[in-house]
Amino acid sequence: MVVGGSIGAVRTVQGLRREGYGGRIRLLTEELVEPYDRPPLSKQYLAGSRSLDQFTLLTQEAAGDLDVEMVLGARAVGIDPDWDVVQLADGSRISYEHLVVATGSSPRVTPWDTVEGVLSLRDLQDADQLRRALDGASSIAVVGAGFVGAEVAATARGLGLDVTMIDPLPHPMARVLGGALADRFIELHQDRGANLLLSTRVESIQRDASGIQLSLSDSTVLTCDVVVIGIGTVPNTGWLSGAGLDLVNGVACDARGRATDVAGIYAVGDAARWLDPHDGVQRRHEHWTNAVEQAAVVAKVIVHGDAPEHRPRPYVWSDQYDWQIQVLGDPARGELIDVIENEPVISDGAAPRPRFAAVYGASDGNVVGAVIVSWPRATLTLRRSLASTTTTADATTSVQALTAR
Numbered sequence: 001m002v003v004g005g006s007i008g009a010v011r012t013v014q015g016l017r018r019e020g021y022g023g024r025i026r027l028l029t030e031e032l033v034e035p036y037d038r039p040p041l042s043k044q045y046l047a048g049s050r051s052l053d054q055f056t057l058l059t060q061e062a063a064g065d066l067d068v069e070m071v072l073g074a075r076a077v078g079i080d081p082d083w084d085v086v087q088l089a090d091g092s093r094i095s096y097e098h099l100v101v102a103t104g105s106s107p108r109v110t111p112w113d114t115v116e117g118v119l120s121l122r123d124l125q126d127a128d129q130l131r132r133a134l135d136g137a138s139s140i141a142v143v144g145a146g147f148v149g150a151e152v153a154a155t156a157r158g159l160g161l162d163v164t165m166i167d168p169l170p171h172p173m174a175r176v177l178g179g180a181l182a183d184r185f186i187e188l189h190q191d192r193g194a195n196l197l198l199s200t201r202v203e204s205i206q207r208d209a210s211g212i213q214l215s216l217s218d219s220t221v222l223t224c225d226v227v228v229i230g231i232g233t234v235p236n237t238g239w240l241s242g243a244g245l246d247l248v249n250g251v252a253c254d255a256r257g258r259a260t261d262v263a264g265i266y267a268v269g270d271a272a273r274w275l276d277p278h279d280g281v282q283r284r285h286e287h288w289t290n291a292v293e294q295a296a297v298v299a300k301v302i303v304h305g306d307a308p309e310h311r312p313r314p315y316v317w318s319d320q321y322d323w324q325i326q327v328l329g330d331p332a333r334g335e336l337i338d339v340i341e342n343e344p345v346i347s348d349g350a351a352p353r354p355r356f357a358a359v360y361g362a363s364d365g366n367v368v369g370a371v372i373v374s375w376p377r378a379t380l381t382l383r384r385s386l387a388s389t390t391t392t393a394d395a396t397t398s399v400q401a402l403t404a405r
Ligand SMILES: Cc1cc2nc3c(=O)[nH]c(=O)nc-3n(C[C@H](O)[C@H](O)[C@H](O)COP(=O)(O)OP(=O)(O)OC[C@H]3O[C@@H](n4cnc5c(N)ncnc54)[C@H](O)[C@@H]3O)c2cc1C
Pocket: 003, 004, 005, 006, 007, 008, 009, 028, 029, 030, 031, 037, 038, 039, 040, 041, 042, 074, 075, 076, 077, 102, 103, 104, 105, 106, 121, 122, 123, 148, 236, 239, 268, 269, 270, 271, 285, 286, 287, 288, 289, 291, 315, 316, 317, 318, 319
């Protein structure tokens, strides 16, 4: 049984069949729509340039072809690991032999009062609500300059709104990128007309006839029509409490996705905290490729009884304005060594846009991460560098060689 209705769950059931699983497979999701992908929600779907059918992950028909029973509107509320049973919100109890937890994460609860027009963005309903709100709005404040916040800011600017992005940290997307390249991304947003209030906290949020008021730590008050809060997520594991699992920041798993405390239970994606064999630390990753890779490993483990341990090499992408940003490895853990600039991208009618790759090194001189903007060949090269142990000098030389061609 796979509980969850997005990329982690879908890739698990597909992986199980691909690996030759011949038993019954159920996919239970609380959502009332067929599983869909989340990345477009802050980008093309919010902008109105992509429709749901273009990013649906598994239709009922495709599930039928895989011989997967997909149940929509089925919210798991508990498990009884002694009896290998999942309890659903409608009171039914469903037994399992293997249980894969793919319930993802939800926006962190905000510390501010609940105010009409203050939204978050995690699922299709949120995206629809935000689209409707943006339709009649002229200004938006985005609280939290992480990836999703920065994407919403960029999309809202594209729709012509006045945008202010607020974050207590001095750099946007700081948790993943660190601070070294911050100026490039600050400039990007400012050049496109967004107002960035960094090192600034939101003290309170209220609403009156003129709009929503955010009182800020610099004693100013910002008034706007819509507010989107993007201050991080928490794993959806509450329904597993009391089952003997370690649920501190995700279901604790070994490096093959097996829950460390209860046999027969696995977890993938945003809800999981897998052991990283590189350093023996359990980490929860919140990005798409991670869910895909973990699902493939768990499918193998269930079907074959074992699989090589997963050695994560994080890969995150983000589209902001016309910049395609790709993040490899863990730049925030290293030091910025070099930024290799390529010729700008020139496309019809648009202003030239930069193309560069930044290489980050660990204290041992090897590459630990990279940030690449609008330069796919550099991404491929640096992915290879990160997959083997490569010095920052060699990685930089390989990327520089691409500029000469
Ligand atoms: C707006 C947005 C944009 C993003 N953009 C990018 C991007 O550009 N690049 C990138 O790498 N990553 C991006 N991400 C992150 C990426 O989408 C997630 O890492 C990925 O969706 C995680 O997949 P998942 O299946 O683990 O969990 P989720 O996608 O969170 O799905 C969990 C599913 O389980 C269901 N569920 C939860 N609880 C229960 C329950 N008790 N019973 C039954 N069903 C339940 C949920 O309704 C949902 O369908 C983005 C995320 C968001 C929200």
